[in-house]
Amino acid sequence: xxxxRTYTVDAVVLRRTDFGEADxxxxxxxxxxxxLRALAKGVRRIRSRKAGHLEPFTETRLMLAxxxxxxVITQAQALQTFPQLRADLTRFTYAAYVAELADKFTFEGExxxxxxxxxxxxxxxxxxxxxxxxxxxYYELHLLEAAGFRPELGVCTLCGAVIQPEAQYFDPRHxxxxxxxxxxxxxxxxxxxxxxxxxxxxFQRSSFREAARARPTAPVHREMETLMHDFLTHxxxxxxxxxxxxxxxxxxxxxLPPSAKxxxxxxx
Ligand SMILES: [Zn+2]
Numbered sequence: 001x002x003x004x005r006t007y008t009v010d011a012v013v014l015r016r017t018d019f020g021e022a023d024x025x026x027x028x029x030x031x032x033x034x035x036l037r038a039l040a041k042g043v044r045r046i047r048s049r050k051a052g053h054l055e056p057f058t059e060t061r062l063m064l065a066x067x068x069x070x071x072v073i074t075q076a077q078a079l080q081t082f083p084q085l086r087a088d089l090t091r092f093t094y095a096a097y098v099a100e101l102a103d104k105f106t107f108e109g110e111x112x113x114x115x116x117x118x119x120x121x122x123x124x125x126x127x128x129x130x131x132x133x134x135x136x137x138y139y140e141l142h143l144l145e146a147a148g149f150r151p152e153l154g155v156c157t158l159c160g161a162v163i164q165p166e167a168q169y170f171d172p173r174h175x176x177x178x179x180x181x182x183x184x185x186x187x188x189x190x191x192x193x194x195x196x197x198x199x200x201x202x203f204q205r206s207s208f209r210e211a212a213r214a215r216p217t218a219p220v221h222r223e224m225e226t227l228m229h230d231f232l233t234h235x236x237x238x239x240x241x242x243x244x245x246x247x248x249x250x251x252x253x254x255x256l257p258p259s260a261k262x263x264x265x266x267x268x
Contacts, residue, residue: 005066009033010079012119013058014099018044026054026073028062029102029119034111038064040073053078057085057095057123080120084127094132098122098139104236105147115146121208129212133221134203138211140228141204149235152176153201158185168192170227172234190230196223 011028014035019025024040043051053060053076063075085095102119106112122139129135144150155162156179157171169178171189177197178186199220203211216224 006063006074007066008061008063009036010059010061010116011036012099012102012116012123013054013056013060014103015056016040016054024054025070027103029106029116030062031116032111033109034115035103035106035108037070037108038062038073039067039070040076050076052081055081055086057082057099059120059123080124082123082127085123091126091132094126094136095123098126098136101140101143101232105143105149105239112146112148115143118142118146125208131212133225134212134214134216137200137224137228138203138208140232141200144232144235145204150204151200151231153197153204156182158182163197165194165198167194168197170197170231172231190227192227193220193223195220196227200224200227 009028009030009032011030011033014027014029016024016026019039022042022044024043026038026040028036028038030036040050040054042048043054050073054073055078058078059080059082061077061079062073064071065074082095085091098119102115106115118139122135125135126132141151152175153163155177157174157176158178159182161179161181163177163179166180168180168191169183169186169189170176170192171178171186173188174186177192178189183189195216199214199216202214
């Protein structure tokens with residue numbers, strides 16, 4: 001039998017689940033490759049040297065050996081461990097959400113250019129930035145863009161009219177904003193305040209350095225959080241029915257056992 005092919009990647013640990021007696025299945029987002037599932041053998045043994053390099057949110061350099069079903073992690077060397085995210089429950093919760101979104105919006109074998117850097121920089125920002133909501137909204141908007149689901153915030157998604165600086169409407173089912181004239185034709189639309197619309201547009205179009213100068217009030221933050229949550233939920237539900245998802249399932253059926261059960265664990 002031929003020697004297994006090995007390769008090296010940098011990747012962020014999104015989550016991991018116990019697998020068999022002493023192993024773990026690790027879900028990673030890898031630079032230049034996208035999402036990847038791999039087996040870490042023996043890492044639940046007390047003396048495992050790899051274990052500390054495969055904690056959730058860690059950016060790690062991996063050597064993998066191609067396996068028949070799953071690739072196997074043969075070496076792991078942490079590049080950034082972000083201890084601040086583990087020392088602070090609030091920051092940990094935001095980081096867990098960021099990792100979960102990266103997991104949910106990507107499929108194995110699909111690389112989204114820009115997403116790896118965005119993910120690493122977002123984890124870095126969550127370690128020290130005072131406004132975690134701002135960091136998270138910025139991430140959501142740019143994740144959606146990288147994954148091909150950019151919300152439209154500049155023109156009405158029904159009539160194409162340029163959105164004016166006045167109270168507008170937002171409808172996830174139409175993919176973004178709806179002008180006041182069209183709102184009656186979009187029963188699922190909800191009002192979006194001018195400050196919330198302005199900030200979201202600003203975050204979408206700006207570098208983080210520019211976006212980070214914004215100081216949204218708490219109510220505007222809550223409004224943006226709700227709007228983005230609705231949008232993300234809608235996209236995820238739609239994606240479950242999309243052909244790409246069916247293709248993905250077929251790929252798994254033809255080659256890799258998806259072991260869906262082991263795939264459902266929480267980040268821990
Ligand atoms: Zn319109």
